[in-house]
Amino acid sequence: MKIIVLTELRRALGDDFGPGEAVTRAEAVHAAPADPDTPGDPGGKTFCGLSTEGMDRHPYSPSRAGQAWYPAGVSRFRCPTCDKALRSL
Numbered sequence: 001m002k003i004i005v006l007t008e009l010r011r012a013l014g015d016d017f018g019p020g021e022a023v024t025r026a027e028a029v030h031a032a033p034a035d036p037d038t039p040g041d042p043g044g045k046t047f048c049g050l051s052t053e054g055m056d057r058h059p060y061s062p063s064r065a066g067q068a069w070y071p072a073g074v075s076r077f078r079c080p081t082c083d084k085a086l087r088s089l
């Protein structure tokens with residue numbers, strides 16, 4: 001099964017709380033199964049049951065079996081529920 005990696009973003013005030021641009025921060029990294037009708041697009045729900053709407057697609061995709069489903073460097077943001085679901089596949 002193809003897995004799509006999604007980033008849940010949260011818009012927040014800039015660090016100076018000034019009137020400048022809001023910054024987006026990664027809140028969590030989730031995974032969703034690819035939509036069977038449009039492979040390459042995520043289905044409606046992540047493995048942890050969240051709507052994929054509004055989430056940002058991450059270009060990372062595990063290319064071989066046994067490879068981590070999440071991109072290197074974001075392990076501390078990975079969703080534990082998605083992680084568990086993917087481990088039991």
Ligand SMILES: [Zn+2]
Binds near residue numbers: 030031
């Ligand atoms: Zn998740």
